[in-house]
Amino acid sequence: MPQILVQDLAKTYRVAERDPGVLGALRGLMRPRWRTVDALQGVSFSLERGELLGFIGPNGAGKSTTIKILSGILRPDGGRVEVDGLVPWRDRVRHVGRIGVVFGQRTQLWWDLPVADGFDLLRDIYRVDPIRYRKTRDELVAMLRLEKLLDQPVRQLSLGQRMRAEIAAAMLHEPAILFLDEPTIGLDAPSKLAVREFVKRLNRETGVTVLLTTHDMHDIEALAERVIVIGHGRVLADSPFEALRANVLAERRLFVDFAGDAPDLALPGVTVRSREGRSLELAFDPRAIGAPALIAAITAGHAVEDIHVEQPAIEEVIARFYDLHGAAEA
Amino acid sequence: MLNALALLASYARASFKGQLAYPGSTILLGLGQFLTNIIDVLAIWLLYDRFGAVKGWAIGEIALFFGLVNISFTIADFISRGFDVFGTDFVRTGAFDRILLRPRSATLQLIGYEFRLTRFGRLLQGIVLIVIATTTLPLHWTAQNIALAAWTVSGAVALFFGLLVLQAVLAFWTVESLEAVNALTYGGIQAAQYPMSLYPDWFRDFLTYVVPLACVAYFPVLVILGRPDPAGAPGWLLPLTPAAGFAFLAASFVAWRVGVGKYTSTGS
Secondary structure, three states: OOOEEEEEEEEEEEEEEOOOHHHHHHHHHHOOEEEEEEEEEEEEEEEOOOOEEEEEOOOOOOHHHHHHHHOOOOOOOEEEEEEOOEOOOOOHHHHHOOEEEEEOOOOOOOOOOEHHHHHHHHHHHHOOOHHHHHHHHHHHHHHOOOHHHOOOEHHHOOHHHHHHHHHHHHHOOOOOEEEEEOOOOOOOHHHHHHHHHHHHHHHHHHOOEEEEEOOOHHHHHHHOOEEEEEEOOEEEEEEEHHHHHHHHOOOEEEEEEEOOOOOOOOOOOEEEEEEEOOEEEEEEOOOOOOHHHHHHHHHHHOOEEEEEEEOOOHHHHHHHHHHHHOOOOO | OHHHHHHHHHHHHHHHHHHOOOHHHHHHHHHHHHHHHHHHHHHHHHHHHHHOOEOOEOHHHHHHHHHHHHHHHHHHHHHOHHHHOHHHHHHOOOHHHHHHOOOOOHHHHHHOOOOOHHHHHHHHHHHHHHHHHHHHOOOOOOHHHHHHHHHHHHHHHHHHHHHHHHHHHHOOOOOOOHHHHHHHHHHHHHHHOOOHHHOOHHHHHHHHHHOOHHHHOHHHHHHHHOOOOOOOOOOOOHHHOOHHHHHHHHHHHHHHHHHHHHHHHHOO
């Protein structure tokens, strides 16, 4: 029995079209005009305990709607969800006691309170046993390196520091599932690395199931073994990331610096992506021609100074994937 | 229940600690509130100084109405901040999601959102007014009258709290034009501070049967003042009227549940 089971989830929003201003608001109240938006049209997947799943998709694809339904704060129009045997929106209070949720854009701590006081308040809200709380808190403080931040009011923390505190806050009641909505948004590079490291460690060491949404493809590359791509309210792909890459954009890139001017190459299955002085960037399909054979063919006829192979950037993979499915930003 | 009170105590500790980080500003804001409110009192005192009595009401009697209404409103305001700013701070920002993501009742969390210490200014005004009433009137603070005053205040707190809950409920439908509702809440409180016999019948009926502000101030205070209702309500009924405040609060929470249901099915 999977920990999270989602079947044929459907959600339609009715959006009121409203004219600006007080008069417009009044008119909207009297005679509302509605437009319907199908946010989810049959989303299905399941998740085992301890998995780390990345959820990606363009804005408006249905990511946040899915997260909101799974976390119990939104009721779907159709379909079935079970999380550890509970229907999230029906057993909301019981369900939310077992999950942790971090929104990258919003804080769950108290702006004017020192971090430690906020943690204590969460202990009381979640009714965590004091002894157990102290143990969990100390472990999280050590793991997320929060010792020096505990006495500081949240408003004085940098975004990166705050995100670490947020993750700890979401874990104080030892949830079975952690939802992370855009946890690295707006962070600088070292903070992003740190957050990814912590999420990985939490998942590995505490066994918490992690479901994260992100725009940052490096998050996905670094974290998730499994990726669900969502678009137009449907699951477009559900696979390990490497499999996704292989299916969508199998090509590799070869960067060559020649001793002299870059020659005109005409090799089957190889295209020239760019040419600049003595450098060439080539794209090739490894199923048509292997990298060693290609390199041998080039070095046989030309003097080469440097050569290396790369995979296409993950952004490119995903962009190509969206193109294939006509799922670019709505 | 005990558990809920313990949580409120934790919220209160946290809230006070946050505000006392800047004690000077809290004290000054509170005093400022006291001064603005006391100007209201001065205006009425000047009125009385010029005209003696207004339609048979002495200044001490007006002071008692004012004092009790202000004390009640201060208490209601103190515990309902989360509802008062619900539209702007919770619905518009999406912070209500966070409330729903926690395994406690939303009402409890909104009560605990903030307890504003600066409100002591208005409380002080209320107490000053009660003192004025006591010294200028032949008022007898018997145990019975004290109990009736406490019952009146509790009914008024329930009513004011209910009004702020209703204001929050509207935010589920529109976050615009909430200023208008605010005017209604605060305007109603202003109206409740004066004896109902000063008002035309339709307005008195409105304040008795629709938003029963008269039931949580005017009617029971008549009993404390030892006066019959000039409009002829039976004497036995007057001390019971503050119950209307609790009925109003209960109705507000029915509306609140509808609003939360709407929120969780539309996500906005």
